[in-house]
Amino acid sequence: MTLEEKVSLVVGWGPARRVPGAAGETRPVKVPSMVTSDGPSGLRIEPTKERKWYATAFPVPTMLASTWNLELVERVGRAIGEEAREYGVDIFLAPGINIHRHPLCGRNFEYFSEDPLLSGVVAAAYVKGVQSAGVGATPKHFAANEQETNRVIIDTVVSERALREIYLKPFEIVVKEAKPWAIMSAYNKLNGKYCSQNEWLLTKVLREEWGFNGIVMTDWGAGDNPVEQIKAGNDLIMPGSDEIVTKLLEAVKKGALSESELDRSALRILRVAQLSLSYRGYRYSNQPNLEAHAQLAYEAAAEGVVLLKNEGALPLKEGSRVAVFGTGQIETLKGGMGSGHTHPKRVVTILESLRERLKVEEELSSAYEKYVLEKRGREFLEKLYYEEAYPEPLPQDIVSEEQVAKFAERNDAAIIVITRISGEGWDRRLEKGDFYLSNSERKLIEMVSRQFRAKGKPVVVVLNICGPIEVVSWRDLVDAILLVWLPGQEAGRVVADALVGRINP
Missing domain, CATH: 3.20.20.300 (Glycoside hydrolase, family 3, N-terminal domain)
Known part of the structure; x- marks a missing residue:
């Protein structure tokens, strides 16, 4: 040479x-x-x-x-x-x-x-x-x-x-x-x-x-x-x-x-x-087996779910009525940002799968859907699911305590979804809305805890997060905490199946 x-x-x-x-x-x-x-x-x-x-x-x-x-x-x-x-x-x-x-x-x-x-x-x-x-x-x-x-x-x-x-x-x-x-x-x-x-x-x-x-x-x-x-x-x-x-x-x-x-x-x-596929003349197909790998993604996420707390709240009975709080049910996070993000063909949100396994309080979830669409727009959500987008935290307490009391009356349990994302090029912060709950998240958990527990009904928090957040100050307000990390494209299926006991965390 x-x-x-x-x-x-x-x-x-x-x-x-x-x-x-x-x-x-x-x-x-x-x-x-x-x-x-x-x-x-x-x-x-x-x-x-x-x-x-x-x-x-x-x-x-x-x-x-x-x-x-x-x-x-x-x-x-x-x-x-x-x-x-x-x-x-x-x-x-x-x-x-x-x-x-x-x-x-x-x-x-x-x-x-x-x-x-x-x-x-x-x-x-x-x-x-x-x-x-x-x-x-x-x-x-x-x-x-x-x-x-x-x-x-x-x-x-x-x-x-x-x-x-x-x-x-x-x-x-x-x-x-x-x-x-x-x-x-x-x-x-x-x-x-x-x-x-x-x-x-x-x-x-x-x-x-x-x-x-x-x-x-x-x-x-x-x-x-x-x-x-x-x-x-x-x-x-x-x-x-x-x-x-x-x-x-x-x-x-x-x-x-x-x-x-x-x-x-x-x-x-x-x-x-000389070890590479290019050197060996491999003729690639441009057609990987995405369906088979989707099932493997589900299996891997299912085994990685961590149950941080459970005082008799889980599993929920399939078909029971649940009130789902938090924008994360729609803004479900599959992964992080930066060079580690992905472009899947499909992403299953938490709300999609909860609707298949449980009777979701539609008045509440529809309100969150409308709220997210108004604040974000459809194009943003498409980017969040299939490319990458930073979801600037939205206020989570979009319902009044009177409304929460009404939902507690006609549902069997409450589910609160908390999300956090991070990515290449920046570090997270020791502040509210990141390591600590935001004021609106804290207010939401307190309202839901008061109203549902007053009626003897459990409160479950799902953590769809990139890394640790502080839980000590609020863990006693809820009955179960399910950590699902950033679980990939099958996120919703994994969350729903863990909540109803099809997956044993």
Whole structure:
């Protein structure tokens, strides 16, 4: 290979061309290009004017970890890998295996757990599943990328013991147990050095100690020195640009980067490319089995539901009359925002499925439907379900206490839906309406609790949330709390079936 060819190989081609809407693509140099696409709750390929790439919206990784079922997680990984394969994607940019160091990290929903062992073994199952379909997986963000605030400039200062016992441990487990094709280095600095330019992290620990033999790629636009990235052992610079190619060529010619260092990265990319579907000439169908995977998404979410409290309130008898409060029955959240969002063909809302299993108080739910449509509009809801949209919190207490008393008189139970969403690029806040209940949520719970409990009828709260919220101050006002995280496209079915006992949380 010529010097120009080797340099071109280690720098991405920019936005994906073969599969428009995918995250990126390597350059076709001696081997076919490799298409990369985001995850982790399902394959994400952004729609274009010409077409949409529908993919299954699976439960978020935090919910997958809540199943404690490695075989099930591996099946989910395989299903995602199959969808990637049938859309022409070679490398899937997931799973995220950073630690829930802070409960308000905006991307916690993309990560499995606060526990390094659980994170590692669940991630290993996930990676095995993806790669069993012939698609490479990319555990990320290596390493200590546990917040979104200032993520591209922050210097994470941490002792080596804490690093190895907590933040590196999930990566060590997944590398040794699942042998991923790729690792994505993180945006942040680690003890003064950008992760993508950190030789101790990428070469000494990852390769020499753990035996990793795949490729390391940057996060999109990470770091500030492509020469240092290659020297440190970061093989592929993404998304890449012609300017970076020029910088690397000049560096080799001036002796700032040796050709042997360049050869090392180029060879690793060639080895992984030879594993890829593109290299093997796979003819993808553009027709993944979305129906079968929808059922798997339901199964995975069903096992990840957590019953936080139940004082005889659940299960509800099928066909009983229920009053459902909160806009979340309509604004049901399937997943989070940012690169981890999904484009499913269908999303089942909580209200839709409750109407199938129970006798919903239509005067109340219809009022919430009208309210949401007036405030949001149909187009917004379509984006919320099938693309991504940030639902600025609406007041929840749209009914008076007199109306609540009327609903308590003619219904057997109350259900209150509380939602929270977060996403890439920002962290959650320690304030009302985020970690704490908003004033309107608190008022609603207090009204419903007073009126329904006065008549001996239970109050159930459903938490359709991206991460922890404070519950201690209000848990005694309700009789059951059902945590359903961000459960994917089958959200409504899972909630309804858990409430009536078809699912045992």
